[in-house]
Amino acid sequence: MKFGIVVFPGSNCDRDMEYALRNDLGQDVTMLWHKDRDLSNFTTDDCIVLPGGFSYGDYLRCGALARFSPMMESVIDHANRGGKVLGVCNGFQILCESHLLPGALLLNDHQKFICKNTFIVSDNEASAINKGLQGQALKIPIAHGEGRYFADEKTMEALETNQQIIFRYCDESAEIGKENPNGSTHHIAGICNYTRNVFGMMPHPERACSSALQNIDGRRILENLINN
Numbered sequence: 001m002k003f004g005i006v007v008f009p010g011s012n013c014d015r016d017m018e019y020a021l022r023n024d025l026g027q028d029v030t031m032l033w034h035k036d037r038d039l040s041n042f043t044t045d046d047c048i049v050l051p052g053g054f055s056y057g058d059y060l061r062c063g064a065l066a067r068f069s070p071m072m073e074s075v076i077d078h079a080n081r082g083g084k085v086l087g088v089c090n091g092f093q094i095l096c097e098s099h100l101l102p103g104a105l106l107l108n109d110h111q112k113f114i115c116k117n118t119f120i121v122s123d124n125e126a127s128a129i130n131k132g133l134q135g136q137a138l139k140i141p142i143a144h145g146e147g148r149y150f151a152d153e154k155t156m157e158a159l160e161t162n163q164q165i166i167f168r169y170c171d172e173s174a175e176i177g178k179e180n181p182n183g184s185t186h187h188i189a190g191i192c193n194y195t196r197n198v199f200g201m202m203p204h205p206e207r208a209c210s211s212a213l214q215n216i217d218g219r220r221i222l223e224n225l226i227n228n
Contacts (some may be wrong), residue, residue, distance in 0.1 A: 001226055002046040003027050006075065008034045008066050013052035013089065013204065020206035021049075025222060034069040039078055047084035047225055048075050050091030052143070052204060062105060062146050063093035072098060084128075084225060085198045089144055092190070092200035100198045101191060102159070103151030105144075109183025113145035117215075118181050120189045120203055121170040126163035127196045128228035129221060137174035138167075138217040140203035142181060147202040149188040159191060166190045167201055199225075 003021050007014045014031065021027040030041070032048070034055075042048065055066035066072065072094070079085045079100050087095040095101040108114060119137045122130040151159065159165050167190040171178045180187050182202075190201030208218030 001027070002042060003029045003049055004032045004039065004042055004046065005029060005049045005051055006032045006034060006071050008053065008055035008069065010055045010057050011051050011053035011090075013206065016204070017049055017051045017088070017206040020209040020218070020222065024209040024219065025226065027226065032071055034066070034071045037070045037074045039074045042078065042083065044078070044081050044083040047086055048078055050075070050085070050087040050094050052089030052091060055090055055094065061097070062090060063097040066094045067097040076100060079198050082195070082197055086129075086225060087200040088204055088206065089147070089202055092202055093146065095198060095200045101193055101200045102155045103149055103191070105146050105202070106148045106150050107146050108144070108148050108181070114147075114181055115143040116141070116181070118142050118203060119170050119172055119174070119179065120167040121174045121176065122167055123165075123176070124163040127166050127192045127199070129192065129199045129224050130166045131224050131228050133220060133224070135174055137170055137172055138220065139208065139215055140205055140218055140221075141207045142203045144182070144202055147182040147184065149184040149191070149202075151185065156186060160186070162194060164192050164194065166192050166199060167203070
């Protein structure tokens with residue numbers, strides 16, 4: 001399996017993701033410039049990553065301009081052919097703007113940027129990314145100003161019914177309802193598409209992959225993409 005990481009002007013977590021995948025997890029990683037289009041070296045068994053940051057300076061809306069970059073045309077085609085795509089933080093916002101994932105990321109309910117460790121949990125194991133993680137609180141950092149997931153009632157019902165909610169915010173005991181750092185609907189921290197090959201999450205698993213950081217909970221999430 002290979003990973004491709006798309007680099008946009010304003011990306012600031014692309015090298016974090018590269019280091020985690022290449023050095024901590026020993027994966028084959030290629031950096032992909034946003035103005036290019038070529039994904040011919042990647043198959044549907046490979047994963048394209050949209051990293052965190054402030055693509056195009058977050059002008060208009062977070063992810064709104066990145067959605068129209070040449071590389072995103074190829075990423076959308078990769079996803080539609082069944083290839084894996086992971087969007088983290090700004091990458092999640094880009095996936096929603098691209099309509100590869102439903103809903104939108106709005107300003108945090110307290111209207112402030114937030115950067116801290118938080119806990120997330122999965123209440124199902126329906127997708128590759130959360131296999132074997134059900135009911136376990138994972139400590140994963142967040143860093144965002146627009147991370148409040150929102151979707152209309154019909155979309156939320158579909159996400160719940162189809163088990164497309166991959167992670168929710170929780171407390172250290174994995175209890176959902178007490179902790180929600182941004183006011184996200186249904187405490188959502190991450191979702192997947194209906195066919196379970198496109199994944200978006202606001203927390204940063206790549207920032208929790210090294211024992212030097214005294215936190216390797218993020219490895220379990222990225223290892224699931226590799227092994228499932």
